[in-house]
Amino acid sequence: MLKLSAAIIFLFFSIISNAQYKWTGKVYTDPDIIPISRLSDEPFAFKGFKDKVRIYEKLTNENAAEFVIKELDLKTFSILRTDTIGFSTANFQFWDICTAKKWDVIVGLHRLLIYDRLAKDFKQYSSDTFNFSHGVLINDSTVLLSRLYNYHPLDGFSGLQLHIFNLNQNKIVKSQRYQVPGVGLGPMLTSLVFANKKNIFYLAPLTGELFVYDLQLALVKRTSVPVHFSNYSANAQWQKKIDSTIYSDWNFRHHLYYKIGEDSFRKNDALLHTYVDSREFLNEIMNTARSSHDYIEKIIPYTDSIFIITVCKANYNFKYRDLYFYNVNTNKVIDFKEKWLCSKNDPVTKFEDFFSVDVIFDSQVSPYFYNNKVYTFSTNNYMLYRSAPLDTLKKVMYKDALKNNYKWHLSEYQLQ
Numbered sequence: 151m152l153k154l155s156a157a158i159i160f161l162f163f164s165i166i167s168n169a170q171y172k173w174t175g176k177v178y179t180d181p182d183i184i185p186i187s188r189l190s191d192e193p194f195a196f197k198g199f200k201d202k203v204r205i206y207e208k209l210t211n212e213n214a215a216e217f218v219i220k221e222l223d224l225k226t227f228s229i230l231r232t233d234t235i236g237f238s239t240a241n242f243q244f245w246d247i248c249t250a251k252k253w254d255v256i257v258g259l260h261r262l263l264i265y266d267r268l269a270k271d272f273k274q275y276s277s278d279t280f281n282f283s284h285g286v287l288i289n290d291s292t293v294l295l296s297r298l299y300n301y302h303p304l305d306g307f308s309g310l311q312l313h314i315f316n317l318n319q320n321k322i323v324k325s326q327r328y329q330v331p332g333v334g335l336g337p338m339l340t341s342l343v344f345a346n347k348k349n350i351f352y353l354a355p356l357t358g359e360l361f362v363y364d365l366q367l368a369l370v371k372r373t374s375v376p377v378h379f380s381n382y383s384a385n386a387q388w389q390k391k392i393d394s395t396i397y398s399d400w401n402f403r404h405h406l407y408y409k410i411g412e413d414s415f416r417k418n419d420a421l422l423h424t425y426v427d428s429r430e431f432l433n434e435i436m437n438t439a440r441s442s443h444d445y446i447e448k449i450i451p452y453t454d455s456i457f458i459i460t461v462c463k464a465n466y467n468f469k470y471r472d473l474y475f476y477n478v479n480t481n482k483v484i485d486f487k488e489k490w491l492c493s494k495n496d497p498v499t500k501f502e503d504f505f506s507v508d509v510i511f512d513s514q515v516s517p518y519f520y521n522n523k524v525y526t527f528s529t530n531n532y533m534l535y536r537s538a539p540l541d542t543l544k545k546v547m548y549k550d551a552l553k554n555n556y557k558w559h560l561s562e563y564q565l566q
């Protein structure tokens with residue numbers, strides 16, 4: 151059982167600002183040690199819910215595997231509650247987390263682990279029929295599950311899959327599939343789906359076309375978000391080409407699968423394996439996107455009516471992203487942050503140069519934006535920060551980790 155821990159708040163007398171965000175001096179440090187050997191296992195995840203952050207930790211020892219959930223108050227940076235749950239997450243890779251007042255929903259591929267915070271009990275849901283990997287809270291009892299992916303016809307649907315999951319009934323109550331633009335980039339994106347209590351939104355990555363669905367999963371509107379692409383025409387043409395290649399291949403083989411039967415399909419190597427299934431095809435898409443196109447990488451929820459669109463430009467690599475704060479009600483960008491720093495600067499001259507806010511992270515560790523602030527994690531010892539060449543400071547941090555292991559920290563930044 152873990153001990154209840156308090157926040158460590160470390161205040162610098164002078165905090166130097168960068169163009170997008172400034173560290174406020176607040177840091178929560180979890181008391182549990184992360185051995186160097188476990189760092190690659192990503193034992194921690196976190197998700198924000200209003201003025202709180204829930205921290206999720208996978209614990210494994212010789213006798214049992216547990217999942218620990220700690221609720222952190224963002225006003226005081228102290229732990230309000232700790233729940234230790236006796237189900238194992240061994241061999242379960244979770245891709246996303248949904249938080250609600252009553253629920254914690256851990257989303258894996260085809261599988262959910264659901265914790266009832268009032269009853270202090272958990273249940274599971276798994277499906278061989280529905281594909282999903284990401285979740286968005288619609289209301290206190292409903293979650294939208296989604297996946298955008300180019301599946302082999304024997305494994306699933308190529309396109310966007312949307313599923314409405316009722317937490318009280320523990321089942322999917324509505325499901326729909328769409329062959330939307332942008333499926334080719336699906337494997338390299340986190341999630342381009344957002345939901346609120348009225349609608350569901352999907353954003354095409356290369357053109358910014360916005361598809362709006364009602365809660366019955368019916369398409370009710372198509373529009374475009376005001377995001378700048380360096381060469382929109384080239385983006386649109388390439389997206390159309392990739393979509394056409396993927397969907398025509400999937401539709402043709404899927405039709406033949408039902409026409410000739412599974413045994414005959416599997417015996418026909420030309421049907422069973424095509425170039426669209428290959429790693430070479432995927433690598434070609436990823437390399438072309440990153441070298442030659444601007445594209446929308448993910449959607450980050452901010453409020454019920456605002457989400458953040460992150461855009462990767464062709465020359466940004468993993469260093470920067472552009473952030474658009476987009477209002478779905480007005481179809482307007484209310485704030486724009488160019489060249490948001492996602493990696494470390496060299497030399498390190500201010501705190502944010504080393505402890506940056508990386509919006510590229512996967513959903514389960516993605517920064518939490520709330521009330522004009524943003525919260526992100528690090529496993530480096532922030533108390534050892536100093537101005538120095540980047541390699542020098544990295545060596546200082548690694549030497550400390552060899553001696554003391556790692557710890558998990560959550561820091562608060564003010565948006566500028």
